[in-house]
Amino acid sequence: xASVIQYDKVRKIYNSGxxxxxxxxxxxxxxxxxxxxxxxxxxxxxxxxxxxxxxGLLQPSGGAVQVAGAPVRGPLTNVGIVFQAPVLLAWRxxxxxVLLQVEARKLRVENxxxxxxxxxxxxxxxxxxxxxxxxxxxxxxxxxxxxxxLIHDPPLLLMDEPFGALDAITRDEMNLELLRIWHxxxxxxxxxxxxxxxxxxxxxxxxxxxxRPGKVSEIVNIDLPRPRxxxxxxxxxxISYVRQIRKSLGVR
Amino acid sequence: xxxxAYGGTPFGGIKWSVLFFLCxxxxxxxxxxxxxxxxxxxPTPAQIVEEFGKRGGLLMSQFxxxxxxxxxxxxxxxxxxVSAGLGIVYSRFLWLTIxxxxxxxxxxxxxxxxxxxxxxxxxxxxxSKVTIAFLVAFFPMVINSIVGFSQVxxxxxxxxxxxxxxxxxxxxxxxxxxxxxxxxxxxxxxxxLAVIGAVVAEFVAGQKGLGYxxxxxxxxxxxxxxxxxxxxxxxxxxxxxxxxxGLEKMLMPWRRGIQPSEL
Numbered sequence: 072x073a074s075v076i077q078y079d080k081v082r083k084i085y086n087s088g089x090x091x092x093x094x095x096x097x098x099x100x101x102x103x104x105x106x107x108x109x110x111x112x113x114x115x116x117x118x119x120x121x122x123x124x125x126x127g128l129l130q131p132s133g134g135a136v137q138v139a140g141a142p143v144r145g146p147l148t149n150v151g152i153v154f155q156a157p158v159l160l161a162w163r164x165x166x167x168x169v170l171l172q173v174e175a176r177k178l179r180v181e182n183x184x185x186x187x188x189x190x191x192x193x194x195x196x197x198x199x200x201x202x203x204x205x206x207x208x209x210x211x212x213x214x215x216x217x218x219x220x221l222i223h224d225p226p227l228l229l230m231d232e233p234f235g236a237l238d239a240i241t242r243d244e245m246n247l248e249l250l251r252i253w254h255x256x257x258x259x260x261x262x263x264x265x266x267x268x269x270x271x272x273x274x275x276x277x278x279x280x281x282x283r284p285g286k287v288s289e290i291v292n293i294d295l296p297r298p299r300x301x302x303x304x305x306x307x308x309x310i311s312y313v314r315q316i317r318k319s320l321g322v323r
Numbered sequence: 324x325x326x327x328a329y330g331g332t333p334f335g336g337i338k339w340s341v342l343f344f345l346c347x348x349x350x351x352x353x354x355x356x357x358x359x360x361x362x363x364x365x366p367t368p369a370q371i372v373e374e375f376g377k378r379g380g381l382l383m384s385q386f387x388x389x390x391x392x393x394x395x396x397x398x399x400x401x402x403x404x405v406s407a408g409l410g411i412v413y414s415r416f417l418w419l420t421i422x423x424x425x426x427x428x429x430x431x432x433x434x435x436x437x438x439x440x441x442x443x444x445x446x447x448x449x450x451s452k453v454t455i456a457f458l459v460a461f462f463p464m465v466i467n468s469i470v471g472f473s474q475v476x477x478x479x480x481x482x483x484x485x486x487x488x489x490x491x492x493x494x495x496x497x498x499x500x501x502x503x504x505x506x507x508x509x510x511x512x513x514x515x516l517a518v519i520g521a522v523v524a525e526f527v528a529g530q531k532g533l534g535y536x537x538x539x540x541x542x543x544x545x546x547x548x549x550x551x552x553x554x555x556x557x558x559x560x561x562x563x564x565x566x567x568x569g570l571e572k573m574l575m576p577w578r579r580g581i582q583p584s585e586l
Contacts (some may be wrong), residue, residue, distance in 0.1 A: 128481050146484035158478045162500045163576045171496065175486035203577040 073297045075227055075259045083120050083285075087321060094120045097134070100290060102227075107253060107260045109272045109274035111267055113317060117285025124148055125261060130320040138227065147227075148176075151220030151258075157212035160246040165191060165211075166200040169218045176223060178242040183222060190218035193252060196218035210241040217249070221256065228253075229318055230262045234269070243301065246272055248276035250299060259274060267320070271312045272299060279319045289319045364376075365546040371554070374547035380535070386555050389532040391513075392449065392521035393559070396456020403457070404464020405506070412472040412498075419446050422427045422469075429462040434523045441528045452524035452532070452580040459520030460513040467509030471502025503576070518556065 083095040102108045105265050110118050115269055123129040124136050127143040135141040136143045138150075138287045165186050173183040182248040191200050194214035204212050213233060220228060233249075238242040244271060270277045271293055293312060295303060303309050348368050356366045362370055408427065410417040437455045444451035475497055480484075483493050525534025535551045540548035554576065 121479070126481070126485055128484065140412055145489075146481075148483055148487040152482060152485055154478045155480075156476070157479060158476055158482060160479070160497065160500065162503075162575065174496065175483065175488045175492065205577060306351055 072238075073104050075104050075106075076102040076261065077137040078134070079137070080134035081121075081124060081131050081136055083117065083124060083129065086134040086162045090263070095124075095131075096284035096286045098285070098287055099134075102259060104259055105257055105264065107250075107273055107275050108200050109262045109264060109269035109270040109276070110278045110280060111264055112280035112285075112320065113209060113282055115255075115266065115285075116282035118265075118280060119231055121280075121287065122152075122229050122261065122263055125231055126152060127228060145318040149223075149225050150227045150229055151225040153213070153216050153220045153228070153230045153233040155235045157204070157209070157213055157216040159215055161204055163197060163208065164201050168204065168215050169222055172219050172222050173271075176190055178223075187218065187222055190221055191215070194253075195248065210245065211298065212236050213237065213245070217252070221252070221258075221268065224256075226259060228258045228260045231263075232259065232264055235265065238260055242269070247299075247301065249273065266303065267313050267316050268309075271295075271309060272304065277312075277316060279316055281320065289314060289316075291319075339519075363546050365515050366547040366550055366567055370416050370547045371550045374551045378548065378551070382533075382551060385531060385533050385536045386559065388449070389518075389525065389534065390454075390519050390559060391453040392456050392532065393517045394526065395449075395565070396452040396520055397459055397510075397517040399453065399457040399561075400461035400464050400517060401510065404461045404509065404513070405451060405468045407465045408472060409470025412440070425462075425465055429465075433458045433462075434520070437520075437523055441524070446528040447530060448463055452529070454522055456517045456520035457522040459523070460517035463512035464509045464515070467505045467512075468502060471505030471509075472498045472503070474500050503574060504571075507567065507575075510567045511564060514567060518560045518563075522556065535586070 073294065077100050078100055081095055081098040082093070085092045085094055098117075098121065101219060110121065112118055124131055125147075126140065126142065127146045130144075134197050138147060143195065163171065165182075166204065169187040170180055170183060173187075174179050179266070188200060191197065191214075194217055195213060196214050199207060199211060204215070207215065213236075217233070220230075234245050237245060248274065262270075262273055265272075277291045277293060278287055279291060283286045291312060295306075295308060295312075352367050352369060355365055358463075366374075407421065409426075412418075426432050434455075436458070439547045440455050440458070441451050444454055472494075479497060480493070483497060488496070521532070524536035525532040526538055529535030529538070535554050537549050540546075540552065
C-alpha cells in the first residue's frame with residue numbers, strides 16, 4: 072500500500088518569548104492510501120499541530136512531512152479540511168458555503184452546483200440548501216463544512232475533532248455517516264479526536280499520542296469488521312481496544 | 324431576533340409607545356400654564372407647532388446647510404475611516420505608525436478644536452464646518468473597519484489558503500463581507516456624531532444652519548424657535564439613522580433568518 076502521508080521524525084517547537092514549548096517530538100508514522108487513521112490524545116498533545124503541519128499551514132522545526140511523496144512546503148490545496156468549529160461564512164447559504172471551495176479555485180460554479188446538492192443530500196441536508204448557517208443546528212453546520220471539504224474531490228481528508236462540539240447522540244450518528252461517505256468516496260482520512268471510542272470506531276489504525284512533549288506512545292491496529300455498526304460498540308473486542316488505549320494514555 | 328423582553332414582533336409595542344408619547348405631550352400642554360411658566364422658559368407643544376407654521380420657511384432654509392455639512396462630514400469620515408482601517412489592517416508599517424497617532428487624535432475632545440479649524444479654513448466656508456463634522460465623526464469608522472477587516476476566524480483564513488485563495492479574493496470573499504456588520508455599527512455611530520459636529524461648528528461661528536438658528540433664537544429668548552430647531556435636527560438624525568438601518572437590513576439578509584431556537 073502506497074503511503075499518502077509520511078511523518079519522519081517530525082519536531083515542532085513553539086517559541087513564546089524565552090520559553091520553548093515542544094509541541095511535537097520525533098513523530099514518525101505513515102498513512103496509507105485509502106486508510107482511515109485516527110489520532111487520539113489529551114488536549115495539548117500536539118494533535119492539531121500535526122494536522123496543520125500536514126496541511127502545510129505550519130512548517131516543522133525538524134524532520135519532514137511528506138504528502139503524496141513530496142515534502143510539504145506551503146499550504147496544500149489538494150486536501151479537504153474540517154475543523155472542530157464549522158467555520159462557515161454567515162452571509163452565505165449552505166450551498167454557497169460549499170461552493171466557496173469551487174469559487175476559490177476559480178472553477179465554474181455552474182459545473183459544481185449539482186455535485187454540491189448531491190453532497191448536501193449525502194450529508195443529510197436535503198431541503199436545507201438555501202438556509203443560512205444561523206438557521207442550522209451545530210450538527211447541520213458541521214455537515215455543510217464536510218460537504219465543502221469534499222466538493223473538489225480531494226484524495227486526502229484532514230479532520231480536526233470535527234464532532235467535538237456535538238452532543239454524544241449526534242456524534243455517534245455523524246460517525247456512521249462519515250464512514251458511509253468515506254466508503255463511497257474512497258478517501259484517505261486523518262481524523263483527530265480526543266474521544267477514545269470514536270477513534271476506535273472510525274479507525275483502521277489509532278495513533279495514540281501523549282503530551283508534554285507531544286509524541287506517539289502507541290499505534291493500535293483496529294481489527295474490526297467493516298461496515299461498522301453501532302452494535303459494534305458493545306462487542307468485547309471493541310471494548311478491549313478502548314481499554315488498551317485508555318491504559319496507553321494513562322487514564323486512571 | 325429583535326424581539327423585546329416581552330416578546331411580540333419587533334416594534335410590536337409601537338402603538339403603546341405612541342400613546343405614551345401623546346399622553347406626555349398633553350400633560351406638557353396642561354402643566355405649563357398651570358405652573359405659570361413663561362414661553363421663553365418653556366413653551367407649550369401648541370406654541371412650538373405654531374412656530375413651525377410661522378417660520379416653516381426659515382427652518383427649512385436653515386435645515387439645508389446643516390444637512391449638507393452633516394452628510395459631507397459623514398461621507399468624508401466614512402471614506403477616510405475605511406481607508407485608514409484598510410491600510411492599518413494590511414500594512415504593518417501603518418499599524419505601527421498611523422494607528423497610535425489615530426488613537427491619540429481619537430482621545431482629543433474634537434469639538435474643542437472646532438474654533439481652530441474655523442480660523443484655519445475660514446468662518447464663512449462650508450468646508451470648515453464639514454471638516455469639524457468629519458473630525459468628530461470619523462473615529463468610530465476607523466475602529467470599526469479595523470475590527471471588521473481583521474476579526475476573521477484563523478481557521479477560515481487557513482481554509483482559504485488550502486483553497487488556493489489569493490489575498491485579493493480573500494479580501495473580497497471573506498474580509499469585506501465580514502466587515503459589513505461592523506461598518507454599519509460604525510455608520511450609525513458616525514452619523515450621530517456628524518450631526519453633533521455640524522451643530523457645534525454652527526454654534527461657534529455659523530452664519531447659517533440650525534445650530535446658528537438656535538444661537539439666534541436663544542439671543543431673542545425665542546424658546547419655541549429653539550424647540551422647533553431641535554425637533555428638525557432630531558428628525559434629520561432619525562431619518563439618516565433610519566436610512567442606514569434600512570440599508571443594513573437590505574444588505575444583510577442572513578441576519579434576518581429564522582433562528583435555530585425557533586426550529
